[in-house]
Amino acid sequence: MAQKVKLSTIAETLGVSTATVSLALRDSPLVAVSTRDRIKEQARALGYIYNRRAASLRTSRSGIIGVIVHDIMNPFYGEILKAIESELDRSQYTFILSNHYDSVEKQRNFIETMLQLGGDGIIMSPAIGSPPEDLELAEENGMPVILVARTIDGVTLPGFRGDDSYGISLATNHLISLGHKVIAMVGGTDQTSTGRDRYQGYVNALRKADIEVLPDLRIPGPRTRQGGFEAAVHFLSLPQKPTAAVCWNDLVAIGLMNGIARAGLVPGVDISVTGYDDLEEASIATPALTTVWNGQSEVGRLAARALLDRLAGSHDPDGLHLIKPEMRIRQSTGPLKPRR
Amino acid sequence: MAQKVKLSTIAETLGVSTATVSLALRDSPLVAVSTRDRIKEQARALGYIYNRRAASLRTSRSGIIGVIVHDIMNPFYGEILKAIESELDRSQYTFILSNHYDSVEKQRNFIETMLQLGGDGIIMSPAIGSPPEDLELAEENGMPVILVARTIDGVTLPGFRGDDSYGISLATNHLISLGHKVIAMVGGTDQTSTGRDRYQGYVNALRKADIEVLPDLRIPGPRTRQGGFEAAVHFLSLPQKPTAAVCWNDLVAIGLMNGIARAGLVPGVDISVTGYDDLEEASIATPALTTVWNGQSEVGRLAARALLDRLAGSHDPDGLHLIKPEMRIRQSTGPLKPRR
DNA sequence: CTGAAAGCGCTTACAG
DNA sequence: CTGAAAGCGCTTACAG
Incomplete structure (x- = not known):
């Protein structure tokens, strides 16, 4: 791989400042359209790759959302994840998925990793026996948490699950x-x-x-x-x-x-x-x-929405949101037969 | 949340330099054991959270591995992922999971995101119709790619799948x-x-x-x-x-x-x-x-190992590695009956 | 509309 | 064994 292309590379080759390049690439109205176009064109030509770590270090927003559940191979969680994914897809967030297999330690590791990466928020189905402190750790460090599928006694975070x-x-x-x-x-x-x-x-x-x-x-x-x-x-x-x-x-x-x-x-x-x-x-x-x-799809969709809203600044009321389940009658049930 | 605790906070409260703190926290033998213990104790007491973005910006290694497959809800990929996960678990890597649903665009987005995050490597089951350039983009930027389950004509990356x-x-x-x-x-x-x-x-x-x-x-x-x-x-x-x-x-x-x-x-x-x-x-x-x-479990295990080896510096031979499938005879097959 | 400069929080030579 | 200082690549006031 050749010399790494960065903002300053673009700035130098074009004879403008890095500030202008930075603004232009993010479509700031502060930059003249013609300048912006030149800059974007040059970025493409040079194969510039935006360095999110550097940006994130500066802005302290990472664009990363963590999602952790018991086991993504379980289709129940899979359907929730799919709904979260499709809701988050329209936003600019990257999401990091993980299983805790009901290990409190794995879950704590995940929360810590997210904190280290500067994650913007977490959607989780808490592990059995999760100590409230672990979830509070996230909140205290400015990383909002939304609960799905399970809730924890003594924790008042927003939560979504069926009744x-x-x-x-x-x-x-x-x-x-x-x-x-x-x-x-x-x-x-x-x-x-x-x-x-x-x-x-x-x-x-x-x-x-x-x-x-x-x-x-x-x-x-x-x-x-x-x-x-x-x-x-x-x-x-x-x-x-x-x-x-x-x-x-x-x-x-x-x-x-x-x-x-x-x-x-x-x-x-x-x-x-x-x-x-x-x-x-x-x-x-x-x-x-x-x-x-x-209501898997609803649980996932609402949880993702709630997190997105929270990240956008609005502060929805905490607490549990119950989805109302519905009966689906098919062929695996039938009238009582005479004694077998 | 209180004032953010960083390396320098620990350094100041203890009257040492940030260099010493940095080394101590990473168990460098350069630091006296007693100093190290004091530093670690203080880090714990202050609730210090390591900032991986800052470290990664400096070292240009992120500790992130990307994994993308067609659909993680498909148990076939699920079993591969599980094997990758258990192999990577022992290492210090965080992994980011994603589906491409055979959309070349989603896949390209993922690769770009990984590049922006400074990902250390990618394990992927390529989307149908993947242009070789997309995969080369990763390699050219120093992010190794390992293929699982599917391979692509005209691409010589290491790949693992069944015969x-x-x-x-x-x-x-x-x-x-x-x-x-x-x-x-x-x-x-x-x-x-x-x-x-x-x-x-x-x-x-x-x-x-x-x-x-x-x-x-x-x-x-x-x-x-x-x-x-x-x-x-x-x-x-x-x-x-x-x-x-x-x-x-x-x-x-x-x-x-x-x-x-x-x-x-x-x-x-x-x-x-x-x-x-x-x-x-x-x-x-x-x-x-x-x-x-x-051989899902083998595919996942070997792919993870290959990537880990590559990240550790060794350069295994590229190319396809075929796992030999085995017959499992159960009850869904039986001798031909007279015409139905 | 554009530029010069500081700073995000680490790690790494380098010096002692 | 420890410290002072530079620098990773961005963004953001601030000035013009």
């Missing part, structure tokens, strides 16, 4: 209305607000229908396709013989249905299964999955 | 050995090297077995679960009545199996289906998918 308790009650009520009485809940964990809310929504719906809540009918843990698949054995061997399962999410539901099918039963006929999220693949599962839309 | 032609012939031969003679190929595109290689591998395997190659048996296009699902209608209405399908990848195969099941046929019994990639979900599909392992 889990309400959403899971939609699924549970749907099964109850089909005549099911022995309904298991498969997957999830009490360690997240989401996990607690969904279990609570399930419990509430059963109680309201005067159905006894049996702790054994809860199979906690699974959160992936693989987890749901493996839980099928446990599910099918429950002595109470559940006729339906409210699953933690679509992935668990799809895995569970595969496991049920392997055992020779027909999901949607012998056993009713509901998912949660309404991922793109829910509708093409076999059978097509009855599930609850969890 | 597609060989791999697809494994799948095709497996079906032939089960007695199938009317074998369709579902998905993929001629616009990528991968697409051309896989089709060629399929054609070669058929020819070698003296089976006529019928162009109508190729259903190009699908690359996703949704695409495979939708292709089922076309597949099932082919006048030649294929008894087996060699699919572009696992996602297409899973989608196709779902579509076949919807039509009342049993994949693995009525119609044999092979996938490609051996994603994590291949083994839990129903039926478990017969497929070809495409």
Whole structure:
């Protein structure tokens, strides 16, 4: 590579000052149009590459936004990311993506890296057990934080997620209305607000229908396709013989249905299964999955908007914004059959 | 936020020079241990945040590695990314992830952004139709590029991917050995090297077995679960009545199996289906998918290593490194049945 | 409309 | 083992 071309190279070859070049390249109205055109033309001809580090050091804005979630390979987060990406795409921000896999340490590392890079803001789905101090560290150093999908007790940052308790009650009520009485809940964990809310929504719906809540009918843990698949054995061997399962999410539901099918039963006929999220693949599962839309696209879009607004100076009210989930009835649920 | 703490703040409060602080924080042996400890302690106490932009401006190394692929939500790329991530995790690099969705423009933007940020290197799966100049732009500016999953004609950068032609012939031969003679190929595109290689591998395997190659048996296009699902209608209405399908990848195969099941046929019994990639979900599909392992984890690991080596100064030979695919026989393929 | 100069916060020879 | 000083490549008052 040849000699590095910088602002001053352009300035010298054109006999103007670096100040003029700097202004011209950023389309400042202070520079005469003819000068600007000459400068831009020269920049192109020389193959000039703008040095964002230098600019950022001077202005203390980096144009970088950090996004960290549990796992970008999980389509639930993937759909949120896609919405964030398309919202940020129109702006001039570059975004840095990362997984924390629920490691508080990885998350802290990420926040620190963003701080070191002078990141302008962070959108995050906090790791299980995130200490509020870690998030405050960002805010205290002038880097705003927006929460998605999960919230943390004792933290009042702006947050966007679905109304889990309400959403899971939609699924549970749907099964109850089909005549099911022995309904298991498969997957999830009490360690997240989401996990607690969904279990609570399930419990509430059963109680309201005067159905006894049996702790054994809860199979906690699974959160992936693989987890749901493996839980099928446990599910099918429950002595109470559940006729339906409210699953933690679509992935668990799809895995569970595969496991049920392997055992020779027909999901949607012998056993009713509901998912949660309404991922793109829910509708093409076999059978097509009855599930609850969890507003991923809205969560991502609103979070990105909120951050952009905040960076533009406006200060929206903090606190939680709940997206209202919606029921999507398909073929994985059906009326209660006579005892199996 | 209080007054910004910088190197000089630490230096002043301790009565030493910034040079000493800088060296101490980076564990230079030039600094006395006692001095170093005092400095580190003070940095912690003051809540010092290292300014990477300033350092990077000075050293012209940023510690940033860019990774761009077609779509991180596609599990095939997800698995590659995971391998890259775990390899890079041990190093001190931050990585910036992005999708190009096969838009050459998005890809060029990404390369330019990396250049502006002073990125140390890029790992990429190039967009369809990538002009060699775009990749050369990076190299010319001192930013090394490593290719994964796809390569580009006329570009001699180091590249890592599976041996597609060989791999697809494994799948095709497996079906032939089960007695199938009317074998369709579902998905993929001629616009990528991968697409051309896989089709060629399929054609070669058929020819070698003296089976006529019928162009109508190729259903190009699908690359996703949704695409495979939708292709089922076309597949099932082919006048030649294929008894087996060699699919572009696992996602297409899973989608196709779902579509076949919807039509009342049993994949693995009525119609044999092979996938490609051996994603994590291949083994839990129903039926478990017969497929070809495409070495995602190896591709990611080796690419990351190659870049790290290059950044450390060693200059590995350029050119293509092919990973040898392996057959994974499961339940989605079976012996030819009497005519359906 | 344009230029001269200071400064963002580091690191790196260089000197002692 | 430590310090004084220059410089990375920008942007921003300030002056004209």
